[in-house]
Amino acid sequence: MVTNGDRTGKTAPPGNRRGDLFDPACPTRRLLDRIGGKWTSMLVKTLADVDGEVRFSELQRRARGISRKMLAQTLRDLEADGLVARHVEPTVPPAVRYSLTPLGRSLVVPLDALRDWAETHMPTVDAHRAAGAGS
Amino acid sequence: MVTNGDRTGKTAPPGNRRGDLFDPACPTRRLLDRIGGKWTSMLVKTLADVDGEVRFSELQRRARGISRKMLAQTLRDLEADGLVARHVEPTVPPAVRYSLTPLGRSLVVPLDALRDWAETHMPTVDAHRAAGAGS
DNA sequence: CTGGATCCACACCGATACTG
DNA sequence: CAGTATCGGTGTGGATCCAG
Numbered sequence: 001m002v003t004n005g006d007r008t009g010k011t012a013p014p015g016n017r018r019g020d021l022f023d024p025a026c027p028t029r030r031l032l033d034r035i036g037g038k039w040t041s042m043l044v045k046t047l048a049d050v051d052g053e054v055r056f057s058e059l060q061r062r063a064r065g066i067s068r069k070m071l072a073q074t075l076r077d078l079e080a081d082g083l084v085a086r087h088v089e090p091t092v093p094p095a096v097r098y099s100l101t102p103l104g105r106s107l108v109v110p111l112d113a114l115r116d117w118a119e120t121h122m123p124t125v126d127a128h129r130a131a132g133a134g135s
Numbered sequence: 136m137v138t139n140g141d142r143t144g145k146t147a148p149p150g151n152r153r154g155d156l157f158d159p160a161c162p163t164r165r166l167l168d169r170i171g172g173k174w175t176s177m178l179v180k181t182l183a184d185v186d187g188e189v190r191f192s193e194l195q196r197r198a199r200g201i202s203r204k205m206l207a208q209t210l211r212d213l214e215a216d217g218l219v220a221r222h223v224e225p226t227v228p229p230a231v232r233y234s235l236t237p238l239g240r241s242l243v244v245p246l247d248a249l250r251d252w253a254e255t256h257m258p259t260v261d262a263h264r265a266a267g268a269g270s
Numbered sequence: 271c272t273g274g275a276t277c278c279a280c281a282c283c284g285a286t287a288c289t290g
Numbered sequence: 291c292a293g294t295a296t297c298g299g300t301g302t303g304g305a306t307c308c309a310g
Contacts, residue, residue: 032249037171055292056291068293069294110245124217190271191271191273231273
């Protein structure tokens with residue numbers, strides 16, 4: 001995801017592939033590859049929480065545990081995808097602010113659906129694993 | 136995901152962690168780790184399509200590109216999570232059939248939300264990447 | 271037919287050090 | 291402050307062979 005999975009240089013001449021989930025060009029599959037990254041969805045949701053512009057260093061403060069490298073890398077991916085906007089203030093110590101684009105904000109909706117499922121059902125999943133583990 | 140990320144042996148004494156997305160125990164994060172796997176969500180959706188029992192070999196036929204190893208491994212994870220049920224027919228050449236549990240079927244809902252977003256917006260993402268790539 | 275076990279390639283991600 | 295470059299550990303997933 002970070003290293004760019006393009007193989008043709010164009011990758012996705014999309015359309016509707018609901019029945020062809022195993023096509024590498026399937027948009028759902030590619031989206032999952034993307035948000036499956038360790039920090040992507042967390043960053044999107046952090047930016048959504050703020051609902052405004054955030055500086056690089058504050059982002060790093062909020063995303064406890066992320067390294068500068070991964071923060072910069074994930075942010076650049078998100079920007080390339082058009083999900084995040086980057087504003088550079090050309091001051092002497094540069095100040096850069098990030099914010100979610102409308103496209104990025106729209107992604108929060110399905111992400112929230114996932115979060116709801118997780119919070120509702122993950123305990124059940126855990127219980128099932130715990131029960132099965134002892135058998 | 137496959138190798139089990141437990142560190143305490145209990146892992147998740149959950150509750151509500153909506154604001155603590157960076158806690159490793161956050162259910163959303165753990166769910167994403169899981170469905171972020173290459174085949175997990177595809178298998179769930181394939182099983183949902185069939186809406187019944189499917190044999191191992193037919194699953195492999197439907198999930199073109201998957202290896203037997205990953206099919207078995209993903210299926211076992213899904214079973215341990217309580218998302219998939221496994222029925223073994225004790226015949227001489229064993230016949231095993233898999234199906235989605237109600238819990239597994241419930242996961243299809245947020246997965247579909249993701250699929251809808253992907254099919255609606257991934258072309259935009261691609262266009263944005265293509266435009267930015269030349270810069 | 272349905273797996274398990276092993277070996278291996280590669281991508282992800284972290285730690286560290288350097289730049290403007 | 292806001293990155294980039296490099297190195298290396300680790301986990302994921304594929305190929306192949308073996309077993310019930």
